[in-house]
Amino acid sequence: xxxxxILDEIENNLTKILSDLSVSDVEFSVEPAKPGxxxxxxxxxxxxxxxxxxxxxxxxEMLSEKYSSCTSTTLVLxxxxxxxxxxNFIANWDKLSQLIxxxxxxxxxxxxxxxxxxxxxxxxxxxxxxxxxxxGHIRNIIIGDTISRILEKSGYKVNVLNYIDDxxxxxxxxxxxxxxxxxxxxxPDGKKFDHYCGDDVYVKTTEKYEADSSLEEIxxxxxxxxxxxxSETAKFGDKITRRVLAxxxxxxxxxxxxxxxxxxxxxxxxxxxxxxIFEKLKEMNLVEFENEGKNGGCWVIRGDGKEEDKVIVRSxxxxxxxxxxxxxxxxxLGLLEDPFNYEQYENEQPNSRVLWQTSLKDTDKISKDxxxxxxxxxxxxxxxxxxxxITTLMDKFKSAPDAYxxxxxxxxxxxxxxxxxxxxxxxxxxxxxxxxxxxxxSADSVYDILKEKTKEETKKRHPEMDDSEIEIIAHxxxxxxxxxxxxxxxxxxxxxxxxxxxxxLEGDTSPYIQYTHARASRILEKSGRTPxxxxxxxxxxxKSELDLIKNIGLFNLQVRDAANNLSPKVIARYCYDLAxxxxxxxxxxxxxxxxxxxxxxxxxxxxxxxxxxxEKALDLLGIQSPDRx
RNA sequence: GGGCCUAUGGCGCAGCAUGGAUAGCGUGUUGGACUUCUAAUCCAAAAGUCAAGGGAUCGAAGCCCUUUGGGCCCA
Numbered sequence: 001x002x003x004x005x006i007l008d009e010i011e012n013n014l015t016k017i018l019s020d021l022s023v024s025d026v027e028f029s030v031e032p033a034k035p036g037x038x039x040x041x042x043x044x045x046x047x048x049x050x051x052x053x054x055x056x057x058x059x060x061e062m063l064s065e066k067y068s069s070c071t072s073t074t075l076v077l078x079x080x081x082x083x084x085x086x087x088n089f090i091a092n093w094d095k096l097s098q099l100i101x102x103x104x105x106x107x108x109x110x111x112x113x114x115x116x117x118x119x120x121x122x123x124x125x126x127x128x129x130x131x132x133x134x135x136g137h138i139r140n141i142i143i144g145d146t147i148s149r150i151l152e153k154s155g156y157k158v159n160v161l162n163y164i165d166d167x168x169x170x171x172x173x174x175x176x177x178x179x180x181x182x183x184x185x186x187x188p189d190g191k192k193f194d195h196y197c198g199d200d201v202y203v204k205t206t207e208k209y210e211a212d213s214s215l216e217e218i219x220x221x222x223x224x225x226x227x228x229x230x231s232e233t234a235k236f237g238d239k240i241t242r243r244v245l246a247x248x249x250x251x252x253x254x255x256x257x258x259x260x261x262x263x264x265x266x267x268x269x270x271x272x273x274x275x276x277i278f279e280k281l282k283e284m285n286l287v288e289f290e291n292e293g294k295n296g297g298c299w300v301i302r303g304d305g306k307e308e309d310k311v312i313v314r315s316x317x318x319x320x321x322x323x324x325x326x327x328x329x330x331x332x333l334g335l336l337e338d339p340f341n342y343e344q345y346e347n348e349q350p351n352s353r354v355l356w357q358t359s360l361k362d363t364d365k366i367s368k369d370x371x372x373x374x375x376x377x378x379x380x381x382x383x384x385x386x387x388x389x390i391t392t393l394m395d396k397f398k399s400a401p402d403a404y405x406x407x408x409x410x411x412x413x414x415x416x417x418x419x420x421x422x423x424x425x426x427x428x429x430x431x432x433x434x435x436x437x438x439x440x441x442s443a444d445s446v447y448d449i450l451k452e453k454t455k456e457e458t459k460k461r462h463p464e465m466d467d468s469e470i471e472i473i474a475h476x477x478x479x480x481x482x483x484x485x486x487x488x489x490x491x492x493x494x495x496x497x498x499x500x501x502x503x504x505l506e507g508d509t510s511p512y513i514q515y516t517h518a519r520a521s522r523i524l525e526k527s528g529r530t531p532x533x534x535x536x537x538x539x540x541x542x543k544s545e546l547d548l549i550k551n552i553g554l555f556n557l558q559v560r561d562a563a564n565n566l567s568p569k570v571i572a573r574y575c576y577d578l579a580x581x582x583x584x585x586x587x588x589x590x591x592x593x594x595x596x597x598x599x600x601x602x603x604x605x606x607x608x609x610x611x612x613x614x615e616k617a618l619d620l621l622g623i624q625s626p627d628r629x
Numbered sequence: 630g631g632g633c634c635u636a637u638g639g640c641g642c643a644g645c646a647u648g649g650a651u652a653g654c655g656u657g658u659u660g661g662a663c664u665u666c667u668a669a670u671c672c673a674a675a676a677g678u679c680a681a682g683g684g685a686u687c688g689a690a691g692c693c694c695u696u697u698g699g700g701c702c703c704a
Contacts, residue, residue, distance in 0.1 A: 515669045
């Protein structure tokens, strides 16, 4: 067990004391204490103040006295009433340290029993395959990837999906560029294909539309042709989008993000899934036919109360954009018979996780189950309206609340300085990125810049290091920096990306945390020993040591919190706090050459414990833990 | 016109779900610490009417109402 052991012990004892006082139904808290207030705090006295008609201070004193006569207390040394009314507890660290550190050496350390093996779909990325990923897409991808790691750690069987919208307007646009405006199929001088399509073909094609509105006709024609899977246009589109997709996936993989299945929109359309679900929706009365009014002749989803009705099929029989998302949402929840076969994706993912893709070919007679009892869809909050409709609809469809979850987040905008370098004057205001206007910073370029910077930094510190090792370190630091920047703040905060400011490597950043890991590794390496847990834990009694142990013991509580709230930043903050407490320990307590073998062993054991837990916590963020930096 | 998000030291953020103690952190500024297990580190100082107003509460950064600034979505 971990720090939770002492929380549980206190909670049980307090509950018992309360029942002796014949007070029940009090939902008091038992939490790790703020610094300076012991180890554990409870607010129980405040909650009793009214019913017992005493001040919180008096109650805390009374409870503290009763607590001291509790027999089943092994982890608490004593309880202390605080004049404010809080009831604080001092831990018996001799025992608690041993519990926490031994636990940290286990493979299961940090595991949480929440999912109990139930399946969960996490869909993220889902970028139109007509351009390279930019830094805004990266926020989506990193949030999704981190959440899926956290859910896996919490006992869910997670299926990670990437929806490939390969039949929309944006794809039509680059096809027009290639077919009608004569863009060469091969990018110039070795440019990555996804960058070429996004920077050159897409941006310049849309510029031409703006200059000449008669070109709209071509665009519409191409879009229409895309719908017929056997058309030349569709085949050409398929070839192009798959090549762009390969480029996008290469970027994702570089960032440590992998998937289980790619779902192609074109195949969802051709599978006839929509008509099946439309029939079902009609049967279940979840859609209704409107006879009159402004929506006369349309099929609509009735709005709740003050919400307006949403048209899903127009009077001319065409489906609206809302309708496009419904079949996929239902498929993800396993509400429909699966129309797909599956084949392995042609390129292998770096971590050997097998990547599948949907197929309509009869030759791929492989069936798979990538659905989930629950679904998390990571899409930015600009789509909150649409997602709300789908959520309500799906919860009714499955008749399970919380089956479909939209995990929204605010967008990444460009700082005025960075916008200026891309040729846009913004009067000091931040600005939304736009793939269509070419206003974005690509993920690959941020990575490249960062990698150059970290390479230099590493070389400066380790002139003797060979290039391949520097390469590996620079990679993990660059990826870490970007990943950490994307999830360290709340999902509903806008990230203003600034090309120079966002590349800081000091303070509350991934390199800070990774560096701390390298420090720990170095101590262990230099000691020349393999730490064991067969040490005297009572020797660890410095404040900085106990703080560190406490933080180590909070790991599983943090994972649970992050999973329950779908909040990746919880783990980011945890990693940072853990690193801070290690650095404090590092400054105050030497580990090696103490002339006291017992103490050295105990501290080495602690250092190793920290290293193990930090590594696991960073892994939840998809950040690697280098041994040297 | 309707809806969603947001406001906390100069700047960027945490804390808010579940009200209680001394509002934390990074950055920037000023000063200090490398012959030491790596200074991508650490220590210290200055810097806050928690947007404004009101309400319920013994008690509000947090809950409720109103207003304002910023961002977004729909019409």
